[in-house]
Amino acid sequence: MTAEKAESGQSDQSDVPxxxxxPRVLGRMRRGAAVVNVSHGGLVDATALAEALHSGHVSGAALDVFAQETPA
Structure with a gap:
C-alpha cells in the first residue's frame, strides 16, 4: 500500500459523524456482537455502548480512542 492510500482514510475530527x-445501530446488531473502534472517539455513543454491554446485547468492546482523550 502506498502512503497516499494509507492516509486517504484519515480526516480531522470535524469531518467525522x-x-x-x-443506540439504534447497537440495537440492530446481532446479540453477542462486539464493538471495535480504532478510528475516532466520537463515532461511538459511549452511554449507549455501556447500556448495551450492561444488558448483555453487546458481549464486548475494544476502544482505542475516546470522545474525550486524556492529554499525554
Missing amino acids: HHLVS
Missing part, C-alpha cells in the same frame, strides 16, 4: 454507532 458524531455517534455513528448509536
Whole structure:
C-alpha cells in the first residue's frame, strides 16, 4: 500500500459523524456482537455502548480512542 492510500482514510475530527454507532445501530446488531473502534472517539455513543454491554446485547468492546482523550 502506498502512503497516499494509507492516509486517504484519515480526516480531522470535524469531518467525522458524531455517534455513528448509536443506540439504534447497537440495537440492530446481532446479540453477542462486539464493538471495535480504532478510528475516532466520537463515532461511538459511549452511554449507549455501556447500556448495551450492561444488558448483555453487546458481549464486548475494544476502544482505542475516546470522545474525550486524556492529554499525554
